[in-house]
Amino acid sequence: MDEPTLLFAHTVGPDRGADLRDRLVDAGIPADRVLAAATPAETDEHLADADGLVVGRLPEDLLDRADSLRWVQALSSGVDYLPVDDLVDRGIALTNAAGVHAEPIGEQVLGYMLNFERDLHALARQQADSRWERREGGELRGKAVGIVGVGAIGTRVAELTSAFGMDVWGVKRDLDSMPDAVDEPRSPDALHEVCLASDYLVLACPLTDETEGLIGGDELRLLGEDGVLVNVARGEVCDQEALVGALRSHLIRGAALDVFEEEPLPADSRLWDLSNVVVTPHMAGSTPHKAERWTEILAENYRRLAEGDSEGMRNRVV
Known part of the structure:
Protein backbone atom coordinates (compact mmCIF):
# COMPACT_ATOMS: atom_id res chain seq x y z
CA MET A 1 0.00 0.00 0.00
CA ASP A 2 1.30 3.47 -0.87
CA GLU A 3 2.29 5.87 1.87
CA PRO A 4 -0.38 8.55 2.49
CA THR A 5 -0.08 11.95 0.87
CA LEU A 6 0.12 14.97 3.16
CA LEU A 7 -0.73 18.43 1.80
CA PHE A 8 0.07 21.75 3.42
CA ALA A 9 -2.76 24.02 2.30
CA HIS A 10 -1.96 27.53 1.09
CA THR A 11 -3.64 28.85 4.26
CA VAL A 12 -0.57 27.70 6.21
CA GLY A 13 1.49 30.27 4.29
CA PRO A 14 4.00 29.47 1.55
CA ASP A 15 7.18 29.95 3.60
CA ARG A 16 5.90 28.11 6.64
CA GLY A 17 4.50 25.28 4.54
CA ALA A 18 7.76 24.83 2.63
CA ASP A 19 9.79 24.89 5.85
CA LEU A 20 7.62 22.30 7.58
CA ARG A 21 7.65 20.11 4.48
CA ASP A 22 11.47 20.11 4.48
CA ARG A 23 11.54 19.33 8.19
CA LEU A 24 9.22 16.34 7.69
CA VAL A 25 11.38 15.02 4.88
CA ASP A 26 14.42 15.36 7.16
CA ALA A 27 12.44 13.41 9.77
CA GLY A 28 12.06 10.50 7.34
CA ILE A 29 8.69 11.15 5.66
CA PRO A 30 8.97 10.30 1.93
CA ALA A 31 9.63 13.49 -0.05
CA ASP A 32 7.16 12.56 -2.79
CA ARG A 33 4.37 12.23 -0.18
CA VAL A 34 4.59 15.70 1.34
CA LEU A 35 3.36 18.66 -0.71
CA ALA A 36 3.29 22.34 0.17
CA ALA A 37 0.84 24.59 -1.69
CA ALA A 38 1.67 28.26 -2.02
CA THR A 39 -1.53 29.35 -3.76
CA PRO A 40 -5.23 28.41 -3.72
CA ALA A 41 -4.78 26.91 -7.19
CA GLU A 42 -2.01 24.61 -5.93
CA THR A 43 -4.18 23.49 -3.02
CA ASP A 44 -6.99 22.68 -5.45
CA GLU A 45 -4.58 20.83 -7.74
CA HIS A 46 -3.51 18.36 -5.04
CA LEU A 47 -6.55 18.33 -2.76
CA ALA A 48 -8.39 15.38 -4.31
CA ASP A 49 -5.43 13.05 -3.68
CA ALA A 50 -4.55 14.26 -0.19
CA ASP A 51 -4.99 11.82 2.70
CA GLY A 52 -3.90 14.42 5.24
CA LEU A 53 -4.27 18.19 5.19
CA VAL A 54 -2.41 20.74 7.31
CA VAL A 55 -4.29 24.03 7.61
CA GLY A 56 -4.09 27.51 9.00
CA ARG A 57 -7.79 27.95 8.31
CA LEU A 58 -10.10 25.63 6.41
CA PRO A 59 -12.75 27.05 4.07
CA GLU A 60 -15.65 24.60 4.19
CA ASP A 61 -15.85 24.34 0.40
CA LEU A 62 -12.43 22.65 0.38
CA LEU A 63 -13.90 19.57 2.03
CA ASP A 64 -16.27 19.05 -0.89
CA ARG A 65 -13.26 18.54 -3.16
CA ALA A 66 -11.17 16.46 -0.74
CA ASP A 67 -12.19 12.99 -1.92
CA SER A 68 -9.47 11.01 -0.10
CA LEU A 69 -9.12 13.10 3.04
CA ARG A 70 -8.84 11.18 6.32
CA TRP A 71 -7.03 13.63 8.59
CA VAL A 72 -6.85 17.40 9.19
CA GLN A 73 -4.07 18.87 11.32
CA ALA A 74 -4.51 22.36 12.80
CA LEU A 75 -1.41 24.37 13.66
CA SER A 76 -3.17 25.96 16.63
CA SER A 77 -4.48 24.60 19.90
CA GLY A 78 -7.93 26.11 19.41
CA VAL A 79 -10.13 24.67 16.65
CA ASP A 80 -13.19 26.88 17.09
CA TYR A 81 -12.53 28.45 13.67
CA LEU A 82 -12.74 25.08 11.88
CA PRO A 83 -15.88 23.28 10.62
CA VAL A 84 -15.64 20.61 13.34
CA ASP A 85 -19.18 19.25 12.91
CA ASP A 86 -18.62 18.82 9.17
CA LEU A 87 -15.39 16.91 9.82
CA VAL A 88 -17.22 14.64 12.26
CA ASP A 89 -20.00 13.99 9.72
CA ARG A 90 -17.39 13.05 7.10
CA GLY A 91 -15.44 10.79 9.47
CA ILE A 92 -12.29 12.88 9.14
CA ALA A 93 -9.91 12.91 12.11
CA LEU A 94 -8.98 16.35 13.47
CA THR A 95 -5.83 16.94 15.51
CA ASN A 96 -4.52 20.17 16.97
CA ALA A 97 -1.20 21.59 18.14
CA ALA A 98 -1.85 21.42 21.88
CA GLY A 99 1.41 21.65 23.79
CA VAL A 100 3.31 23.59 21.13
CA HIS A 101 2.47 26.90 22.78
CA THR A 280 -0.77 42.33 23.99
CA PRO A 281 -1.57 41.52 20.32
CA HIS A 282 -2.42 37.78 20.49
CA MET A 283 1.26 36.82 20.64
CA ALA A 284 1.57 34.83 23.87
CA GLY A 285 2.09 31.62 21.88
CA SER A 286 4.97 32.98 19.82
CA THR A 287 8.22 31.07 20.18
CA PRO A 288 11.30 30.28 18.06
CA HIS A 289 10.66 26.58 18.77
CA LYS A 290 7.24 26.38 17.12
CA ALA A 291 8.39 24.70 13.90
CA GLU A 292 10.30 21.90 15.61
CA ARG A 293 7.36 21.18 17.93
CA TRP A 294 4.89 21.20 15.04
CA THR A 295 7.17 18.79 13.17
CA GLU A 296 7.14 16.30 16.05
CA ILE A 297 3.33 16.22 16.06
CA LEU A 298 3.04 16.09 12.28
CA ALA A 299 5.58 13.27 11.91
CA GLU A 300 3.95 11.19 14.63
CA ASN A 301 0.45 11.66 13.24
CA TYR A 302 1.56 10.97 9.67
CA ARG A 303 3.02 7.64 10.80
CA ARG A 304 -0.16 6.83 12.72
CA LEU A 305 -2.18 7.53 9.57
CA ALA A 306 0.14 5.33 7.52
CA GLU A 307 -0.39 2.52 10.05
CA GLY A 308 -4.16 2.94 9.97
CA ASP A 309 -4.18 4.06 13.60
CA SER A 310 -6.09 7.33 13.45
CA GLU A 311 -7.48 6.67 16.94
CA GLY A 312 -3.95 6.82 18.33
CA MET A 313 -3.11 10.17 16.76
CA ARG A 314 -1.54 12.75 19.06
CA ASN A 315 -3.83 15.61 20.12
CA ARG A 316 -6.88 14.11 18.46
CA VAL A 317 -9.89 16.40 18.90
CA VAL A 318 -12.50 14.40 16.93
Whole structure:
Protein backbone atom coordinates (compact mmCIF):
# COMPACT_ATOMS: atom_id res chain seq x y z
CA MET A 1 0.00 0.00 0.00
CA ASP A 2 1.30 3.47 -0.87
CA GLU A 3 2.29 5.87 1.87
CA PRO A 4 -0.38 8.55 2.49
CA THR A 5 -0.08 11.95 0.87
CA LEU A 6 0.12 14.97 3.16
CA LEU A 7 -0.73 18.43 1.80
CA PHE A 8 0.07 21.75 3.42
CA ALA A 9 -2.76 24.02 2.30
CA HIS A 10 -1.96 27.53 1.09
CA THR A 11 -3.64 28.85 4.26
CA VAL A 12 -0.57 27.70 6.21
CA GLY A 13 1.49 30.27 4.29
CA PRO A 14 4.00 29.47 1.55
CA ASP A 15 7.18 29.95 3.60
CA ARG A 16 5.90 28.11 6.64
CA GLY A 17 4.50 25.28 4.54
CA ALA A 18 7.76 24.83 2.63
CA ASP A 19 9.79 24.89 5.85
CA LEU A 20 7.62 22.30 7.58
CA ARG A 21 7.65 20.11 4.48
CA ASP A 22 11.47 20.11 4.48
CA ARG A 23 11.54 19.33 8.19
CA LEU A 24 9.22 16.34 7.69
CA VAL A 25 11.38 15.02 4.88
CA ASP A 26 14.42 15.36 7.16
CA ALA A 27 12.44 13.41 9.77
CA GLY A 28 12.06 10.50 7.34
CA ILE A 29 8.69 11.15 5.66
CA PRO A 30 8.97 10.30 1.93
CA ALA A 31 9.63 13.49 -0.05
CA ASP A 32 7.16 12.56 -2.79
CA ARG A 33 4.37 12.23 -0.18
CA VAL A 34 4.59 15.70 1.34
CA LEU A 35 3.36 18.66 -0.71
CA ALA A 36 3.29 22.34 0.17
CA ALA A 37 0.84 24.59 -1.69
CA ALA A 38 1.67 28.26 -2.02
CA THR A 39 -1.53 29.35 -3.76
CA PRO A 40 -5.23 28.41 -3.72
CA ALA A 41 -4.78 26.91 -7.19
CA GLU A 42 -2.01 24.61 -5.93
CA THR A 43 -4.18 23.49 -3.02
CA ASP A 44 -6.99 22.68 -5.45
CA GLU A 45 -4.58 20.83 -7.74
CA HIS A 46 -3.51 18.36 -5.04
CA LEU A 47 -6.55 18.33 -2.76
CA ALA A 48 -8.39 15.38 -4.31
CA ASP A 49 -5.43 13.05 -3.68
CA ALA A 50 -4.55 14.26 -0.19
CA ASP A 51 -4.99 11.82 2.70
CA GLY A 52 -3.90 14.42 5.24
CA LEU A 53 -4.27 18.19 5.19
CA VAL A 54 -2.41 20.74 7.31
CA VAL A 55 -4.29 24.03 7.61
CA GLY A 56 -4.09 27.51 9.00
CA ARG A 57 -7.79 27.95 8.31
CA LEU A 58 -10.10 25.63 6.41
CA PRO A 59 -12.75 27.05 4.07
CA GLU A 60 -15.65 24.60 4.19
CA ASP A 61 -15.85 24.34 0.40
CA LEU A 62 -12.43 22.65 0.38
CA LEU A 63 -13.90 19.57 2.03
CA ASP A 64 -16.27 19.05 -0.89
CA ARG A 65 -13.26 18.54 -3.16
CA ALA A 66 -11.17 16.46 -0.74
CA ASP A 67 -12.19 12.99 -1.92
CA SER A 68 -9.47 11.01 -0.10
CA LEU A 69 -9.12 13.10 3.04
CA ARG A 70 -8.84 11.18 6.32
CA TRP A 71 -7.03 13.63 8.59
CA VAL A 72 -6.85 17.40 9.19
CA GLN A 73 -4.07 18.87 11.32
CA ALA A 74 -4.51 22.36 12.80
CA LEU A 75 -1.41 24.37 13.66
CA SER A 76 -3.17 25.96 16.63
CA SER A 77 -4.48 24.60 19.90
CA GLY A 78 -7.93 26.11 19.41
CA VAL A 79 -10.13 24.67 16.65
CA ASP A 80 -13.19 26.88 17.09
CA TYR A 81 -12.53 28.45 13.67
CA LEU A 82 -12.74 25.08 11.88
CA PRO A 83 -15.88 23.28 10.62
CA VAL A 84 -15.64 20.61 13.34
CA ASP A 85 -19.18 19.25 12.91
CA ASP A 86 -18.62 18.82 9.17
CA LEU A 87 -15.39 16.91 9.82
CA VAL A 88 -17.22 14.64 12.26
CA ASP A 89 -20.00 13.99 9.72
CA ARG A 90 -17.39 13.05 7.10
CA GLY A 91 -15.44 10.79 9.47
CA ILE A 92 -12.29 12.88 9.14
CA ALA A 93 -9.91 12.91 12.11
CA LEU A 94 -8.98 16.35 13.47
CA THR A 95 -5.83 16.94 15.51
CA ASN A 96 -4.52 20.17 16.97
CA ALA A 97 -1.20 21.59 18.14
CA ALA A 98 -1.85 21.42 21.88
CA GLY A 99 1.41 21.65 23.79
CA VAL A 100 3.31 23.59 21.13
CA HIS A 101 2.47 26.90 22.78
CA ALA A 102 2.37 25.78 26.42
CA GLU A 103 5.84 26.99 27.39
CA PRO A 104 5.73 30.51 25.89
CA ILE A 105 2.15 31.12 27.03
CA GLY A 106 2.93 29.81 30.50
CA GLU A 107 5.92 32.14 30.74
CA GLN A 108 3.90 35.11 29.45
CA VAL A 109 1.15 34.46 32.00
CA LEU A 110 3.78 34.47 34.72
CA GLY A 111 5.11 37.72 33.26
CA TYR A 112 1.65 39.28 33.39
CA MET A 113 1.29 38.31 37.03
CA LEU A 114 4.72 39.65 37.97
CA ASN A 115 3.84 42.82 36.09
CA PHE A 116 0.79 43.43 38.27
CA GLU A 117 2.43 42.25 41.47
CA ARG A 118 5.40 44.60 41.02
CA ASP A 119 3.38 47.40 39.32
CA LEU A 120 5.67 47.31 36.28
CA HIS A 121 3.07 48.72 33.88
CA ALA A 122 2.66 51.81 36.08
CA LEU A 123 6.43 52.15 36.44
CA ALA A 124 6.83 52.00 32.65
CA ARG A 125 4.44 54.94 32.31
CA GLN A 126 6.45 56.85 34.93
CA GLN A 127 9.64 56.20 32.98
CA ALA A 128 8.02 57.49 29.79
CA ASP A 129 7.16 60.68 31.71
CA SER A 130 10.66 60.95 33.28
CA ARG A 131 8.95 60.80 36.67
CA TRP A 132 10.66 59.31 39.77
CA GLU A 133 8.01 57.96 42.12
CA ARG A 134 8.58 55.00 44.42
CA ARG A 135 5.96 52.28 44.53
CA GLU A 136 5.53 49.36 46.88
CA GLY A 137 5.59 45.98 45.13
CA GLY A 138 3.96 42.76 46.24
CA GLU A 139 4.90 39.08 46.05
CA LEU A 140 3.32 36.17 44.22
CA ARG A 141 4.27 33.73 46.98
CA GLY A 142 1.23 32.99 49.07
CA LYS A 143 -1.25 34.37 46.54
CA ALA A 144 -3.91 32.18 44.91
CA VAL A 145 -4.21 31.57 41.17
CA GLY A 146 -7.27 30.03 39.58
CA ILE A 147 -6.73 28.36 36.21
CA VAL A 148 -9.83 27.78 34.09
CA GLY A 149 -8.92 25.02 31.64
CA VAL A 150 -6.03 22.83 32.74
CA GLY A 151 -4.86 21.38 29.45
CA ALA A 152 -1.29 21.68 28.20
CA ILE A 153 -1.20 25.46 28.68
CA GLY A 154 -3.02 25.45 32.00
CA THR A 155 -0.75 22.68 33.27
CA ARG A 156 2.37 24.72 32.48
CA VAL A 157 0.84 27.76 34.20
CA ALA A 158 0.16 25.56 37.23
CA GLU A 159 3.74 24.30 37.29
CA LEU A 160 5.27 27.77 37.03
CA THR A 161 2.99 29.40 39.58
CA SER A 162 3.42 26.48 41.98
CA ALA A 163 7.20 26.96 41.74
CA PHE A 164 6.63 30.58 42.86
CA GLY A 165 4.85 29.35 45.98
CA MET A 166 1.34 30.20 44.89
CA ASP A 167 -1.78 28.30 45.91
CA VAL A 168 -2.99 26.78 42.63
CA TRP A 169 -6.69 26.15 41.93
CA GLY A 170 -7.63 24.37 38.71
CA VAL A 171 -10.94 23.97 36.87
CA LYS A 172 -11.22 20.94 34.60
CA ARG A 173 -13.90 18.49 33.59
CA ASP A 174 -11.76 15.39 34.17
CA LEU A 175 -10.49 15.74 37.72
CA ASP A 176 -8.66 12.40 37.46
CA SER A 177 -6.23 13.93 34.95
CA MET A 178 -5.53 17.07 36.98
CA PRO A 179 -1.75 17.64 37.24
CA ASP A 180 0.03 17.36 40.58
CA ALA A 181 0.89 21.09 40.53
CA VAL A 182 -2.79 21.91 41.20
CA ASP A 183 -3.47 22.13 44.93
CA GLU A 184 -7.22 22.64 44.70
CA PRO A 185 -8.88 20.75 41.80
CA ARG A 186 -12.43 21.77 40.97
CA SER A 187 -15.03 20.83 38.37
CA PRO A 188 -16.61 23.55 36.18
CA ASP A 189 -19.66 23.84 38.43
CA ALA A 190 -17.36 25.22 41.16
CA LEU A 191 -16.23 28.17 39.01
CA HIS A 192 -17.68 30.74 41.41
CA GLU A 193 -15.78 29.22 44.31
CA VAL A 194 -12.57 29.51 42.30
CA CYS A 195 -13.27 33.13 41.32
CA LEU A 196 -13.86 34.00 44.97
CA ALA A 197 -10.63 32.33 46.09
CA SER A 198 -8.37 33.72 43.35
CA ASP A 199 -6.06 36.71 43.37
CA TYR A 200 -5.33 35.93 39.70
CA LEU A 201 -7.85 34.19 37.43
CA VAL A 202 -6.26 32.72 34.30
CA LEU A 203 -8.46 31.73 31.34
CA ALA A 204 -6.79 28.95 29.33
CA CYS A 205 -9.82 26.97 28.14
CA PRO A 206 -10.94 26.36 24.54
CA LEU A 207 -13.83 28.37 23.11
CA THR A 208 -16.92 26.16 23.01
CA ASP A 209 -20.66 26.67 23.39
CA GLU A 210 -20.16 26.04 27.11
CA THR A 211 -17.29 28.49 27.59
CA GLU A 212 -18.53 31.38 25.44
CA GLY A 213 -19.34 34.22 27.84
CA LEU A 214 -18.19 32.08 30.77
CA ILE A 215 -16.80 35.08 32.63
CA GLY A 216 -19.31 37.89 33.07
CA GLY A 217 -20.37 40.40 35.67
CA ASP A 218 -21.11 37.84 38.39
CA GLU A 219 -17.72 36.17 38.06
CA LEU A 220 -15.86 39.49 37.98
CA ARG A 221 -17.64 40.65 41.13
CA LEU A 222 -16.51 37.46 42.85
CA LEU A 223 -12.93 38.01 41.67
CA GLY A 224 -13.13 41.34 43.48
CA GLU A 225 -11.15 44.54 43.80
CA ASP A 226 -7.86 42.74 44.52
CA GLY A 227 -8.28 40.30 41.63
CA VAL A 228 -6.61 40.31 38.22
CA LEU A 229 -8.05 38.56 35.15
CA VAL A 230 -5.59 37.02 32.67
CA ASN A 231 -7.04 35.87 29.33
CA VAL A 232 -4.92 33.72 26.99
CA ALA A 233 -7.89 31.62 25.82
CA ARG A 234 -10.22 33.40 23.39
CA GLY A 235 -11.74 36.85 23.69
CA GLU A 236 -15.27 35.47 23.61
CA VAL A 237 -14.72 33.45 26.81
CA CYS A 238 -15.10 36.73 28.71
CA ASP A 239 -17.92 39.26 28.27
CA GLN A 240 -15.78 42.18 27.11
CA GLU A 241 -18.36 44.86 27.91
CA ALA A 242 -18.73 43.53 31.45
CA LEU A 243 -14.94 43.44 31.76
CA VAL A 244 -14.55 47.05 30.62
CA GLY A 245 -17.18 48.10 33.16
CA ALA A 246 -15.44 46.19 35.94
CA LEU A 247 -12.09 47.73 35.06
CA ARG A 248 -13.40 51.29 34.79
CA SER A 249 -15.18 51.08 38.13
CA HIS A 250 -12.24 49.23 39.75
CA LEU A 251 -14.54 46.35 40.60
CA ILE A 252 -11.43 44.28 39.83
CA ARG A 253 -7.80 45.34 40.16
CA GLY A 254 -6.83 44.81 36.54
CA ALA A 255 -6.60 42.57 33.50
CA ALA A 256 -3.91 41.20 31.21
CA LEU A 257 -5.38 40.39 27.81
CA ASP A 258 -3.81 38.67 24.81
CA VAL A 259 -7.12 37.87 23.09
CA PHE A 260 -10.21 39.93 22.28
CA GLU A 261 -13.73 39.62 20.88
CA GLU A 262 -12.55 41.52 17.79
CA GLU A 263 -8.98 41.24 16.50
CA PRO A 264 -7.06 43.35 15.82
CA LEU A 265 -8.38 45.29 18.80
CA PRO A 266 -10.01 48.41 17.30
CA ALA A 267 -8.15 51.68 17.83
CA ASP A 268 -11.20 53.16 19.53
CA SER A 269 -11.53 50.36 22.08
CA ARG A 270 -11.68 51.64 25.65
CA LEU A 271 -9.25 48.90 26.68
CA TRP A 272 -6.33 50.81 25.14
CA ASP A 273 -6.75 53.73 27.53
CA LEU A 274 -7.37 51.99 30.84
CA SER A 275 -4.42 52.28 33.23
CA ASN A 276 -5.19 48.92 34.86
CA VAL A 277 -5.01 46.87 31.64
CA VAL A 278 -2.10 45.23 29.85
CA VAL A 279 -2.89 44.64 26.16
CA THR A 280 -0.77 42.33 23.99
CA PRO A 281 -1.57 41.52 20.32
CA HIS A 282 -2.42 37.78 20.49
CA MET A 283 1.26 36.82 20.64
CA ALA A 284 1.57 34.83 23.87
CA GLY A 285 2.09 31.62 21.88
CA SER A 286 4.97 32.98 19.82
CA THR A 287 8.22 31.07 20.18
CA PRO A 288 11.30 30.28 18.06
CA HIS A 289 10.66 26.58 18.77
CA LYS A 290 7.24 26.38 17.12
CA ALA A 291 8.39 24.70 13.90
CA GLU A 292 10.30 21.90 15.61
CA ARG A 293 7.36 21.18 17.93
CA TRP A 294 4.89 21.20 15.04
CA THR A 295 7.17 18.79 13.17
CA GLU A 296 7.14 16.30 16.05
CA ILE A 297 3.33 16.22 16.06
CA LEU A 298 3.04 16.09 12.28
CA ALA A 299 5.58 13.27 11.91
CA GLU A 300 3.95 11.19 14.63
CA ASN A 301 0.45 11.66 13.24
CA TYR A 302 1.56 10.97 9.67
CA ARG A 303 3.02 7.64 10.80
CA ARG A 304 -0.16 6.83 12.72
CA LEU A 305 -2.18 7.53 9.57
CA ALA A 306 0.14 5.33 7.52
CA GLU A 307 -0.39 2.52 10.05
CA GLY A 308 -4.16 2.94 9.97
CA ASP A 309 -4.18 4.06 13.60
CA SER A 310 -6.09 7.33 13.45
CA GLU A 311 -7.48 6.67 16.94
CA GLY A 312 -3.95 6.82 18.33
CA MET A 313 -3.11 10.17 16.76
CA ARG A 314 -1.54 12.75 19.06
CA ASN A 315 -3.83 15.61 20.12
CA ARG A 316 -6.88 14.11 18.46
CA VAL A 317 -9.89 16.40 18.90
CA VAL A 318 -12.50 14.40 16.93
